[in-house]
Amino acid sequence: MAPITDVLISEVGPRDGLQSIDTLMPTSAKISWIKDLANCGVAEVEVGSFVSAKLLPQMADTAQVVAGCKDIKNLEVAVLVPNFHGALAAIDAGAKKISLPFSVSETHIRKNLNRSHAEVLQDIAKIRQHIDSLPIEQRPHFEASLSTAFGCTLEGPIPEDVVVEKAELLMANGAAEVGLSDTTGYANPAQVTRLVKRIKSAVGNEKLTSIHLHNTRGLGLANALAAYQAGIRTFDSSQGGLGGCPFAPGASGNIVTEDLVFMFEAMGVNTGINLEKLIEIRKFLLTTLPNDPVYGFTPDAGLPKGFELTSNFNR
Ligand SMILES: [Zn+2]
Incomplete structure (x- = not known):
């Protein structure tokens, strides 16, 4: 165990x-x-x-x-999956947890996954249906993450009301849980505290337990601490902060x-x-x-x- x-x-x-x-x-x-x-x-x-x-x-x-x-x-x-086909491949391979990144910014999701919010939500519902058709021991945990939740490189600030609304939509379409993701490294601790609290009260305390942070502006650990104090217990991070851009010293990737x-x-x-x-x-x-x-x-x-x-x- x-x-x-x-x-x-x-x-x-x-x-x-x-x-x-x-x-x-x-x-x-x-x-x-x-x-x-x-x-x-x-x-x-x-x-x-x-x-x-x-x-x-x-x-x-x-x-x-x-x-x-x-x-x-x-x-x-x-593993991460961008769509239904990816989810099928992940389940076939034997992944125990699958996460689908759902950019709160529609401009970003179109650029990233080449699809609209409505299309991605349909895929989420299809993935849920497929998972539920499997024998219990073969069902992976299925999380949808709210990417660009703290701001988008294309759209700029993302209103918190919109993030909360998308969290509710992801749950309604079959995600077992939502995650918060600072894809762009824009987050600050006050914003983390507010969003974690708002999403937890909208979808349920147990339905938001994880956060994905980048250290782009040096606030990674401060954001992690704020998230911990707001009740987050799962933290994404990468060994050596791998993924940093060699042409922008200090602009590291994940925490x-x-x-x-x-x-x-x-x-x-x-x-x-x-x-x-x-x-x-x-x-x-x-x-x-x-x-x-x-x-x-x-x-x-x-x-x-x-x-x-x-x-x-x-x-
Ligand atoms: Zn990331």
Whole structure:
């Protein structure tokens, strides 16, 4: 049985990180990285995305990666799907959790998925129908995430009323849960607090438990803390903040898993992750992706003298 933790860190490096860099990581390397992550106590990894291989060649081997990871002990294998076909492929491959990104900004969704809100909602309903037709043990957890919820690079500010309204629509169309996603790195802690509270009260406390944050403007951990204090318990992050743009120093991708784990463990919040081991396996990224930036304050500075992890690893 998986250990009980206070928060769930969902590692998205193999998906969000790798899809944002040009280097193609070989399938076997992805699988061994994910195994190493699970060995550190990471209980959920988003291992890839069932998007068109033409669009994102980095994700072309997602079915093989799922197949290679689905039997790893104490690991939930999550994937991203853009549509119904992607969801079918994900379920066939054996993914346990599927997330569909629903851009609250219609301009963004048209650009990203080439479809309207109405069309994507129809797909969500079809995915729900399909999942419900499966034997219970084969049903994956199906989440729809509210992308660009904190602002859009194309539309600019997104009214909070619209985000709440879309959360209700996603639930009405069959998502088991919604997630909040700062796709663009625009979020600030006050906004995070407000939106988490508003969406929880609109769709139910248990129907919004996760957040996906980027550290684009350096507010990643502040936003994570605000989300935690507002009741969020699942946090997406990527090892080494993988996915940063090499041409914009400091403009890292996702929040850095190592720093996020450090923050929680230092606060007495149990992540279930062995931070020393996690820092140790960064070497793999540094050697496998020598031309891509790998971030993290904690790994650079080292753990404070006498630092004790909150998580207990005698299991
Ligand atoms: Zn992202």
